[in-house]
Amino acid sequence: MSYDLIATEFLVRADILAPGLVEGLYLQGSVALGDYHPGVSDIDFVAVTQDPADPALVREIHHGMPRRPHFDGLYVTWEDLRADPSTVPPGPAVHENRILPSSRFERHLVTWHVLAQAGVALRGPAKPEIFTDWPALAASTRENLESYWRPWSQSIRRHPGSLTSWAVSWGVLGVTRLRHSLVLGRVTSKTEAGRYALRSYPGWDRILEEALRLRCGGAPQYRNPFHRRTDFLGYLDYALHPTAPPDTPLLH
Template identity: 40%
Template sequence: MPSPSLPPEVRRSAGAYLEAADRAAPGLVEGLYLHGSLTYGDYRPGRSDIDFVAVLSGRPAGHVVQRLGEALAELGRHHPRPYFDGLHVTRADLTGPPADCPDVPCIGEWEFQPVGRFGVNPVTWHELARGAITLRGPRLGPGDVWADETALRAYSHGNLRDYWRPALAKLRAGEGTVAAGPTERAQGLTEWFVLGVARLHHLLATGRLTSKGGAGRHALTAFDTEWRPIVNEALRIRNGAGTSAPGYDTDPAARVRDTIAFVEMAIEAGLRLGP
């Protein structure tokens, strides 16, 4: 069962998942590993999601996948937050590159996909390889999980170009709506964009993975001082600390403008670093 050293809501959700999955398909889930913010010591109750990889005893048949989805739906009904986001693979899938992994059962923000690719990427594989939290099954050691630093850099570079650039264009197109909308949504977008892009810049600049918090701290020193207010605002939102800086409190549109400007700058800076 989950370690007592984990945050209570993580122990609760992971334990409930294992119980529900075992009832639905006994013997199917032979390994459960957590990665993401928990492994960086950067988990934030009320803001962080739980990132998991379940290792299955074999490739499940369709009716078994359906029962697995029902087990996750049960977990979501009883414990809606934090999200329990992850994927279900075999041990053989982890020994090769994610590109060779077939579509698998996965879930993100309680949207279950019987066959999908949520989380099937080099970041997940590398986080497992660098030190996943083991809740069931043997610890993952050298050779158990594929890792290739060149492929990780190429993936991160492509992610800036193919995901974050289009996402930024959508944010820019809806700038006025976001600024005039609910404060919580606008703040969430600032945290997501600023720290998400900063994580990729950190990887391309240093060759190391980091958490969202680590990415924010990197951005405070990697970029000019003019960007510190919006980076500190993103960190403040993530940490759930206090109120916004006076400028953002009285002018929510300024937060959106500064978010857009920072993200545009950081994407281009990351792309210049090359894959």
């Protein structure tokens, strides 16, 4: 089922079970960034209400929604979108078919920036007022490379999971996306970032092509998973080195 049909089903359910609750519905993530791949991507939504949504209503609306692809997202108010997300209180969210009654899931600057850049409006103003702060997002992106991705790269090399296709796609494109976003001064997609790295990071074509293949489809670049693992871990070392890929915005 396509993402627009699933989103439409959500709106129908919401309007029947809680008339007037959902005043705005926006798709962010891979759909907004033009990188949605059926069977690989989730559907990331932001539902906007006038007042904080009742978690019981949220649970009722999402009960019976298709389980694949995941329809993941959060409920916020219009006032929340106008505020720094670090100051927005926890609220209802949906993650991998689980209802989170009070969560900070996706309540961060990345979500706000993607909505402002390219959010797909299915209900509500096409360009709602949304708080953005690129310097703060750039700083948190660099911090994320150090606090999440560097420890992750160290742990995955000691784990058999480093041989899996999931780890290759998640690691290579995840790190590359952050580097690429820093270069362009906007949130970019995994596929766009991978293609940028093919042009900009010499010597890593094979593992980058493999990561893109796992996301977008195509012929495998490796027959031996251990050879792939070696290139994968080597690429992480390269991409996470603070002086390797440039991470300052390009001049336009």
